Amino acid sequence: MILLLAEKKEGKFLRLTQELLSEARRINDSLKEEIAVLFVGFQAAQEDVVQLGEWGADKIINPVHPLLEKYDSENYVQLFHEIASMNSISIILLGSTVYGKELAGMISAKLKGGYAGDCVRLFYEKGKISALRPVYSGKVHAVVSAVSGPFTASFRANMCKVEGPIPGKRAEVVPFDFHPINNGKIKILEVVKSQDQLADLSEARIIISGGRGLKGPENFRLLEELAKVTGGAVGASRMVVDSGWIEHQHQVGQTGKTVSPDLYIACGISGAIQHLAGMSSAKCIVAINNDPEAPIFKIATYGIVGDLFVILPLLIKEMRQVFSGKAVV
Amino acid sequence: MKIAVLVKQVPDTAAQIQIKPDWSGIVEEGIKYILSPYDEYAVEEAVRLKEKFEGSEVTAVTVGPERAKEVLRTCLAVGVDRAVLIHDQENSFDPYSTAELLAKKLESLNLDLVLCGKQAADDDMAYMGGAAAQKLNFPFISLVVQIEILKETGKAKIRRQIEEGEEILEVTLPCVLSAQKGLNEPRYPSLPGMMKAKKKEIEEIKPADLIPDFASLAKTRQERLQPVPPRSAGRILKGSPEEMVKELVKLLRDEEKVV
Numbered sequence: 001m002i003l004l005l006a007e008k009k010e011g012k013f014l015r016l017t018q019e020l021l022s023e024a025r026r027i028n029d030s031l032k033e034e035i036a037v038l039f040v041g042f043q044a045a046q047e048d049v050v051q052l053g054e055w056g057a058d059k060i061i062n063p064v065h066p067l068l069e070k071y072d073s074e075n076y077v078q079l080f081h082e083i084a085s086m087n088s089i090s091i092i093l094l095g096s097t098v099y100g101k102e103l104a105g106m107i108s109a110k111l112k113g114g115y116a117g118d119c120v121r122l123f124y125e126k127g128k129i130s131a132l133r134p135v136y137s138g139k140v141h142a143v144v145s146a147v148s149g150p151f152t153a154s155f156r157a158n159m160c161k162v163e164g165p166i167p168g169k170r171a172e173v174v175p176f177d178f179h180p181i182n183n184g185k186i187k188i189l190e191v192v193k194s195q196d197q198l199a200d201l202s203e204a205r206i207i208i209s210g211g212r213g214l215k216g217p218e219n220f221r222l223l224e225e226l227a228k229v230t231g232g233a234v235g236a237s238r239m240v241v242d243s244g245w246i247e248h249q250h251q252v253g254q255t256g257k258t259v260s261p262d263l264y265i266a267c268g269i270s271g272a273i274q275h276l277a278g279m280s281s282a283k284c285i286v287a288i289n290n291d292p293e294a295p296i297f298k299i300a301t302y303g304i305v306g307d308l309f310v311i312l313p314l315l316i317k318e319m320r321q322v323f324s325g326k327a328v329v
Numbered sequence: 330m331k332i333a334v335l336v337k338q339v340p341d342t343a344a345q346i347q348i349k350p351d352w353s354g355i356v357e358e359g360i361k362y363i364l365s366p367y368d369e370y371a372v373e374e375a376v377r378l379k380e381k382f383e384g385s386e387v388t389a390v391t392v393g394p395e396r397a398k399e400v401l402r403t404c405l406a407v408g409v410d411r412a413v414l415i416h417d418q419e420n421s422f423d424p425y426s427t428a429e430l431l432a433k434k435l436e437s438l439n440l441d442l443v444l445c446g447k448q449a450a451d452d453d454m455a456y457m458g459g460a461a462a463q464k465l466n467f468p469f470i471s472l473v474v475q476i477e478i479l480k481e482t483g484k485a486k487i488r489r490q491i492e493e494g495e496e497i498l499e500v501t502l503p504c505v506l507s508a509q510k511g512l513n514e515p516r517y518p519s520l521p522g523m524m525k526a527k528k529k530e531i532e533e534i535k536p537a538d539l540i541p542d543f544a545s546l547a548k549t550r551q552e553r554l555q556p557v558p559p560r561s562a563g564r565i566l567k568g569s570p571e572e573m574v575k576e577l578v579k580l581l582r583d584e585e586k587v588v
Contacts, residue, residue, distance in 0.1 A: 073468070073469065073470075098471070098472060098490070098491045098492055101455050102471040102472075103459075104456075104459075105459030105460045106459040106460065106462065106463050108456075108548075109425070109459065109460035109464060112548070113425075114423075114425065114548035114549035115424050115425060115454070115456055115548070115549065116454075117453065117455045117456055118453060118454075125552075134557070135453055135554070136355075136453075137453060139345075139557065140348060140355065140554050140555070140556065140557060141555050141557055142553070142555075143553050143554075144549050144551050144552065145550050146548070147423075147548050148548055149548050151549070154455075184501075185468040185500060185501040186468045186499070186501075187498060188496055188498050189498060190497040191493070191495075191497075193494045194494035202492050205587075206588070230588065248510050248511045251510075254342045254450060255367070255510055256510075262587040263588065273345070274342050274343065280557075280560055283585070284581065284587050285563075286577065292565075297565065299560040299562065300562065300563055301563040301585070302563055302564055302577055303564070303566065304573050304574075304577065306570055310570045311570055311573070311574060315577070315578070318575060318577075319578065322578060
């Protein structure tokens with residue numbers, strides 16, 4: 001069995017859930033096992049069942065329990081443990097979200113199996129389940145293979161091709177009788193939602209990022225405006241985060257976030273190696289910088305050498321035209 | 330409080346990484362090694378807690394080669410009391426085996442708290458905290474940006490980052506916490522601190538002393554390192570600002586199809 005965890009946000013599956021299913025389908029061409037989705041907490045609705053089925057799930061394991069309605073690492077690990085004790089699992093896939101990454105290590109340790117974090121590809125090589133993962137913040141790739149036990153991998157968002165739905169494919173929903181451990185060692189007291197709507201870089205398809213070239217914290221408003229117009233998020237270089245211009249949540253690169261959006265617009269970022277490591281897997285990179293020698297131009301798909309205070313207002317205006325009348329996704 | 334910090338020596342984040350011709354690892358010559366950046370926050374927090382709670386003791390533990398003693402000395406220089414080097418060997422690429430070693434040592438320390446960085450800056454695994462917690466049967470919270478120890482209840486109040494903002498949690502001690510940037514501002518080692526650290530003894534342990542059949546533990550194998558497909562420089566746009574912006578938007582829409 002290939003087992004993967006479905007995650008929802010605001011009532012909708014993360015795109016990452018569909019990506020995990022696509023990756024599972026591809027490696028399953030070699031493995032030929034059952035693909036099971038773990039849908040936790042609530043009864044799966046008919047539309048969930050249809051969606052997960054068409055994305056490639058053969059089975060939906062659906063434990064319903066009050067203690068599973070909210071994320072609870074101890075009970076979630078226990079749940080994987082119970083499922084693994086009743087099924088022969090070869091691969092467990094989780095998204096590289098905060099919860100997914102936290103769980104992946106714990107699950108693999110609990111199941112005494114292999115682990116690979118933040119993978120970008122799964123494949124079958126010389127009879128072994130293998131994973132490709134960036135190391136040294138993406139400066140190099142490593143290939144690791146499973147030796148024994150279930151292989152647990154967390155998978156980075158926006159890195160793999162999404163396979164089209166299989167029309168009419170339905171997944172079988174399997175209820176699961178879960179036995180919670182309920183020792184309450186961790187209690188969530190409060191969730192403080194960030195007022196900053198532009199800080200969530202995790203699944204953003206467009207990131208507008210700023211560096212020292214912005215000259216001051218007040219000029220981030222230009223990036224914020226462009227991000228709002230394009231439905232994107234705002235990123236930043238380490239330099240400006242350390243200078244206190246913007247919160248750490250926004251930092252891209254080593255000691256910040258690794259991102260792979262469809263479009264990354266680097267404004268006034270010279271491109272230190274630590275920054276490049278965190279964003280060079282973006283599909284399209286645009287660099288705007290007044291220094292033609294800036295290293296960022298060496299990896300940018302398109303470069304504009306010029307004054308960002310002239311370029312950005314023009315870009316906001318043009319983008320507004322492109323996005324007006326187009327639903328922002 | 331008895332606190333352990335899990336640390337790792339990694340290449341400087343500014344280092345260019347080159348792969349050995351046989352793809353078995355990286356070329357180590359010319360690389361400057363440092364304490365992994367996120368571990369700095371963990372070490373600093375441990376030392377601050379020690380300073381706050383009298384009679385505390387902080388032990389730094391690492392798995393690594395001989396040169397990893399340098400980062401243990403760094404830890405000792407900023408106020409860590411004891412340092413342990415577990416020598417690595419062949420299957421040290423396998424995170425499971427490494428976690429077994431660390432957990433075995435940690436078990437013997439009778440701990441209230443284990444701190445580590447959210448991930449090491451070399452393999453970026455983000456594994457050790459959660460895995461050690463499982464083996465010790467401690468709860469685990471990642472991406473921690475604030476720790477408040479509630480001595481009287483044996484608990485801690487934690488703030489940690491999530492995608493949407495922050496969570497505030499309460500956790501029972503002993504527990505494992507992984508440090509995110511923002512937890513604190515690490516101090517620099519002082520000269521007297523460094524002098525003192527030089528004289529301190531580092532406990533050295535061989536894997537087989539902790540786990541006799543260590544070599545058979547591996548659950549994964551690192552097959553190879555390979556270069557990242559290079560990203561070539563693209564096009565520098567020409568013309569007036571208006572022309573460049575118009576062309577850029579056209580390219581993004583029609584060629585790249587990203588807007």
